[in-house]
Amino acid sequence: RYDHLLTLVRTTIATVLAHPDPHTINPHQPFKELGFDSLTTVQLRNHLTHTTGLHLPTTLAYDHPTPHQLTTHLHHQLTPHTTTNHTPTPPTTPTTTDEPIAIIGMACRYPGDITSPQQLWELVAQGRDAIDGFPTNRGWDLDTLFNDPTQPGTSATRYGGFLYDADQFDAAFFNISPREAKAIDPQQRLLLELAWQALEHAGLNPTHLADTPTGVYTGLSPNHYGTHADTDLEGHLLTGTSPAVASGRIAYTLGLTGPALTIDTACSSSLVAVHLACQALRNGECETALAGGATVMATPDVFLEFSRQHGLAPDGRCKAFAAEADGTGWAEGAGLIVLQRLSNALAQGRTILAVIAGSAVNQDGASNGLTAPNGPSQERVIRQALDNARL
Known part of the structure; x- marks a missing residue:
């Protein structure tokens, strides 16, 4: 499912940026470096909203600044009760200790x-x-x-x-x-x-x-x-x-x-x-x-x-x-x-x-x-x- 979503994200990026080959898009490269501006980030969000049926914010590319992070977010939104290797690390639980x-x-x-x-x-x-x-x-x-x-x-x-x-x-x-x-x-x-x-x-x-x-x-x-x-x-x-x-x-x-x-x-x-x-x-x-x-x-x-x-x-x-x-x-x-x-x-x-x-x-x-x-x-x-x- 994650791989399928990554392909979707790459394809959508290629569509918005008129990129010839979605498979050459580096999933760990920030959207800014891929060539996105404020207008194209909104277009990316609109395409993904239509395709996935999810309610996605206009700040989507800023909140999740690489294709990998965006894919991970979509994966989590579509399967909220599933834990995968792509799920972000949960926040640490505050503890107080005098350990060296x-x-x-x-x-x-x-x-x-x-x-x-x-x-x-x-x-x-x-x-x-x-x-x-x-x-x-x-x-x-x-x-x-x-x-x-x-x-x-x-x-x-x-x-x-x-x-x-x-x-x-x-x-x-x-x-x-x-x-x-x-x-x-x-x-x-x-x-x-x-x-x-x-x-x-x-x-x-x-x-x-x-x-x-x-x-x-x-x-x-x-x-x-x-x-x-x-x-x-x-x-x-x-x-x-x-x-x-x-x-x-x-x-x-x-x-x-x-x-x-x-x-x-x-x-x-x-x-x-x-x-x-x-x-x-x-x-x-x-x-x-x-x-x-x-x-x-x-x-x-x-x-x-x-x-x-x-x-x-x-x-x-x-x-x-x-x-x-x-x-x-x-x-x-x-x-x-x-x-x-x-x-x-x-x-x-x-x-x-x-x-x-x-x-x-x-x-x-x-x-x-x-x-x-x-x-x-x-x-x-x-x-x-x-x-x-x-x-």
Whole structure:
């Protein structure tokens, strides 16, 4: 019955779009990519309403955006009491537990040409230095940026940790046009690539997760990408540069139906993303979760701001706890981990890379300055995390 309905849907699509061969229509390709617009989607619905006798909404192609999903919906409507392999996964039942969370997959990009967790470990173990000069392919005016560090509009350092290939992206792999890809914040592009790689590292096939309650929690900060881009990108810049879209784009591309949140809590964004993902897993809001974050500095603004505050180390290197400490250093990077409840990971035979027993989040409250750290608050959040982990 499902196969018969899929043939019907393909034939109807071919009729509406004047397509010569219904059998060449990819059932997993979105209607938008097949060439549907608002008028032809209504025509599709009218044809199917007449053929099936079902009462179908005009938003049919938006509610079920691929031929496969539409066929599954029609199958369910025509046989509401039949359970088949094509029936969507039912929503998870909310449960609350203090069960540990397992990390089962990882993917990352960091300065020093780091493209895997193994390479990151090697860099740390060997004590290599990944700090280098400003990038030359981002349109920064390097001649004036470090001309006189005492003047407004200049930087007190010319060094940082950079992803020099942040402009590289395989748009075709994700069915994104070159024009749209250019309008997408590099942070979003990185997270999309890392989501795929992290899932594969966990032994999960990204193409098999559609319609599953998999969550996405990404930490991200605005970076002013695209604000001075050419007008050819208009129409894609709003979604391409909105931080809120970062998690949604991953969910949309892979067809994930769990929670999708983009979080900006400044330097702690990735950790807060992991914290919220763990809570969602324990509460039964999702069965698997991607969590992490990305930072790519599209403009040198953060260097300029901290230069005026006299907070940058001239050599671009943080020397925390050392006598020669003279300021902070800025760097880029991106990382995602794959999380499951420990019992689920063990039942599925996943490799357990680490276990998160507990975490916590708090804020300083009225401390000595908006951005100044507060020792007692940090002690409290550590104690709370230990308590949540039953330690």
